Amino acid sequence: xxxxxxxxxxxxxxxxxxxxxxxxxxxxxxxxxxxxxxxxxxxxxxxxxxxxxxxxxxxxxxxxxxxxxxxxxxxxxxxxxxxxxxxxxxxxxxxxxxxxxxxxxxxxxxxxxxxxxxxxxxxxxxxxxxxxxxxxxxxxxxxxxxxxxxxxxxxxxxxxxxxxxxxxxxxxxxxxxxxxxxxxxxxxxxxxxxxxxxxxxxxxxxxxxxxxxxxxxxxxxxxxxxxxxxxxxxxxxxxxxxxxxxxxxxxxxxxxxxxxxxxxxxxxxxxxxxxxxxxxxxxxxxxxxxxxxxxxxxxxxxxxxxxxxxxxxxxxxxxxxxxxxxxxxxxxxxxxxxxxxxxxxxxxxxxxxxxxxxxxxxxxxxxxxxxxxxxxxxxxxxxxxxxxxxxxxxxxxxxxxxxxxxxxxxxxxxxxxxxxxxxxxx
Amino acid sequence: xxxxxxxxxxxxxxxxxxxxxxxxxxxxxxxxxxxxxxxxxxxxxxxxxxxxxxxxxxxxxxxxxxxxxxxxxxxxxxxxxxxxxxxxxxxxxxxxxxxxxxxxxxxxxxxxxxxxxxxxxxxxxxxxxxxxxxxxxxxxxxxxxxxxxxxxxxxxxxxxxxxxxxxxxxxxxxxxxxxxxxxxxxxxxxxxxxxxxxxxxxxxxxxxxxxxxxxxxxxxxxxxxxxxxxxxxxxxxxxxxxxxxxxxxxxxxxxxxxxxxxxxxxxxxxxxxxxxxxxxxxxxxxxxxxxxxxxxxxxxxxxxxxxxxxxxx
Numbered sequence: 001x002x003x004x005x006x007x008x009x010x011x012x013x014x015x016x017x018x019x020x021x022x023x024x025x026x027x028x029x030x031x032x033x034x035x036x037x038x039x040x041x042x043x044x045x046x047x048x049x050x051x052x053x054x055x056x057x058x059x060x061x062x063x064x065x066x067x068x069x070x071x072x073x074x075x076x077x078x079x080x081x082x083x084x085x086x087x088x089x090x091x092x093x094x095x096x097x098x099x100x101x102x103x104x105x106x107x108x109x110x111x112x113x114x115x116x117x118x119x120x121x122x123x124x125x126x127x128x129x130x131x132x133x134x135x136x137x138x139x140x141x142x143x144x145x146x147x148x149x150x151x152x153x154x155x156x157x158x159x160x161x162x163x164x165x166x167x168x169x170x171x172x173x174x175x176x177x178x179x180x181x182x183x184x185x186x187x188x189x190x191x192x193x194x195x196x197x198x199x200x201x202x203x204x205x206x207x208x209x210x211x212x213x214x215x216x217x218x219x220x221x222x223x224x225x226x227x228x229x230x231x232x233x234x235x236x237x238x239x240x241x242x243x244x245x246x247x248x249x250x251x252x253x254x255x256x257x258x259x260x261x262x263x264x265x266x267x268x269x270x271x272x273x274x275x276x277x278x279x280x281x282x283x284x285x286x287x288x289x290x291x292x293x294x295x296x297x298x299x300x301x302x303x304x305x306x307x308x309x310x311x312x313x314x315x316x317x318x319x320x321x322x323x324x325x326x327x328x329x330x331x332x333x334x335x336x337x338x339x340x341x342x343x344x345x346x347x348x349x350x351x352x353x354x355x356x357x358x359x360x361x362x363x364x365x366x367x368x369x370x371x372x373x374x375x376x377x378x379x380x381x382x383x384x385x386x387x388x389x390x391x392x393x394x395x396x397x398x399x400x401x402x403x404x405x406x407x408x409x410x411x412x413x414x415x416x417x418x419x420x421x422x423x424x425x426x
Numbered sequence: 427x428x429x430x431x432x433x434x435x436x437x438x439x440x441x442x443x444x445x446x447x448x449x450x451x452x453x454x455x456x457x458x459x460x461x462x463x464x465x466x467x468x469x470x471x472x473x474x475x476x477x478x479x480x481x482x483x484x485x486x487x488x489x490x491x492x493x494x495x496x497x498x499x500x501x502x503x504x505x506x507x508x509x510x511x512x513x514x515x516x517x518x519x520x521x522x523x524x525x526x527x528x529x530x531x532x533x534x535x536x537x538x539x540x541x542x543x544x545x546x547x548x549x550x551x552x553x554x555x556x557x558x559x560x561x562x563x564x565x566x567x568x569x570x571x572x573x574x575x576x577x578x579x580x581x582x583x584x585x586x587x588x589x590x591x592x593x594x595x596x597x598x599x600x601x602x603x604x605x606x607x608x609x610x611x612x613x614x615x616x617x618x619x620x621x622x623x624x625x626x627x628x629x630x631x632x633x634x635x636x637x638x639x640x641x642x643x644x645x646x647x648x649x650x651x652x653x654x655x656x657x658x659x660x661x662x663x664x665x666x667x668x669x670x671x672x673x674x675x676x677x678x679x680x681x682x683x684x685x686x687x688x689x690x691x692x693x694x695x696x697x698x699x700x701x702x703x704x705x706x707x708x709x710x711x712x713x714x715x716x717x718x719x720x721x722x723x724x725x726x727x728x729x730x731x732x733x734x735x736x737x738x739x
């Protein structure tokens with residue numbers, strides 16, 4: 001198997017590279033680690049147990065606040081080792097998760113989603129008013145205290161602390177899926193009624209899964225609190241719950257490492273292009289909807305599908321259509337980016353000022369390093385041409401790819417081999 | 427007395443506004459089983475279309491065009507997106523509408539900026555309807571209520587008294603049977619989705635001129651509308667009317683009450699103890715009024731998930 005090799009390589013890069021990176025990137029990597037853990041914890045619930053939660057910010061948030069409370073006590077002289085602070089987040093997440101989970105898992109489907117949403121909204125509405133527990137609207141802040149000669153003052157030290165906790169948590173989450181209880185969780189997703197007929201207590205099982213998911217979310221929140229040294233009620237906002245849903249489903253909720261992939265890609269991208277555009281959230285939403293429409297199993301699902309059919313894939317025939325599809329994707333994306341960025345310039349305040357200065361006309365505007373005339377047909381021909389060409393190329397590529405895959409799938413020997421490989425990788 | 431009358435008026439009108447938005451949501455859920463996260467976005471779109479047209483042309487033009495345009499957007503969403511992911515299951519439909527809500531919010535920010543816009547009611551509607559206890563009561567609030575009532579009556583007549591209504595109700599109850607009898611069910615679904623979106627758009631165009639119109643309005647109203655449809659019973663129009671009024675009254679009354687658990691406990695002599703504990707016990711109802719709808723929703727979901735008037739779980 002190649003998988004252990006890949007994991008070892010990724011770990012080696014994560015452990016060895018950061019000292020050579022600049023501070024901003026180190027910080028971004030801390031956020032990647034935290035988001036990855038949060039997404040995997042969330043996915044334990046949605047991917048393994050089939051329970052779609054829209055309020056996971058609640059457990060992330062309580063983990064963060066619990067850690068800050070402990071940090072403040074440590075600041076006042078309690079001799080608690082700094083590297084073990086996330087235990088506070090884990091414990092709080094577990095307890096709050098068990099209580100919330102007990103109620104939420106009494107319902108299923110849409111009703112479950114609504115209960116989790118309501119619980120998170122309760123926290124969000126209550127936190128800014130509750131001075132003692134959540135520090136009111138300003139929130140809580142504290143400092144990381146040194147421990148055993150380690151100051152925890154630099155981002156790099158925080159990074160390695162986060163790396164340790166995240167790798168440990170991911171190992172535990174992975175081990176969980178291998179236990180009999182982990183298999184029971186999968187059974188719960190696939191056929192709850194049968195699980196009950198087999199004599200298991202479905203509700204108790206769900207509560208435990210929920211609590212474990214909340215516990216690891218709490219650790220993620222804890223690491224966030226340690227990294228930022230502040231937390232306020234915005235941690236409970238629906239944006240936080242939404243982000244983790246996006247990570248999990250774009251990455252692929254049916255594959256164990258899928259959510260990690262989604263979290264890493266989105267968090268890194270957000271950092272890398274946040275200086276270039278203000279429309280990152282729009283792109284993020286567009287990517288999510290496109291994945292939902294055209295690749296419902298997410299990136300991880302697509303990768304897994306290829307891995308399963310790997311022995312029968314004839315790359316000399318597939319590379320061409322895939323490259324063509326990639327080109328089409330780039331063209332369409334180019335059209336979307338051009339349109340979004342020009343619109344964001346044209347509808348922004350500075351351009352309105354420029355128009356006033358120009359006496360109400362439409363002066364040329366600056367985008368992508370050159371000046372464009374908003375009244376020229378040529379300007380708007382750029383996105384239209386890109387879009388049309390991209391769609392044309394995509395349609396062609398899609399046809400050939402579909403033909404190739406039909407051939408692969410219709411081969412009975414391939415199907416048998418693929419299934420066997422699929423079983424082995426599960 | 428003054429507090430009671432003003433709060434009742436405000437509460438009823440806020441409730442009617444909630445009903446305008448939740449009517450479409452509950453119809454769509456009852457029929458298609460989709461909890462549409464993007465529904466409040468249709469409300470926001472309506473408000474912004476109304477704002478744009480009232481600035482360019484006229485308020486009344488905006489009021490007519492907004493529902494039509496938003497309804498068309500709803501039809502496109504149903505026809506080309508929801509129908510596509512239908513085979514992947516309900517969770518994917520939910521996630522798709524969730525993603526659309528994010529996109530709508532960002533698009534609004536892209537075009538109009540991340541701040542409230544100045545959407546105002548026309549001058550001819552800007553007067554006091556009557557005076558209670560020395561304060562003028564704005565006519566526009568009554569206007570919002572009247573639009574909602576007209577809408578409810580029209581919807582009720584359409585569903586209960588016309589042929590279209592019979593087909594829609596049949597499609598809701600037994601879609602397979604209605605289809606075998608020769609009715610075009612996908613078309614009915616598309617129509618219901620479009621009408622639901624249009625109603626939300628109308629509500630946005632009407633209410634946006636009085637309440638703030640900003641990119642957060644969908645998010646803020648969206649959760650409350652979920653509360654309404656859950657409390658009323660998912661799929662029940664009458665239930666959502668009752669729940670809307672209830673939530674409206676709750677929120678307008680709770681803003682003015684400075685009772686807390688401590689004042690309740692002081693009735694049995696535990697007031698000083700509660701004051702010393704602080705935290706939750708000394709928070710006044712007015713300061714945590716935002717939490718009441720969610721508490722209500724939680725209780726209903728856990729005790730009676732079918733809601734006040736829903737007939738299924």
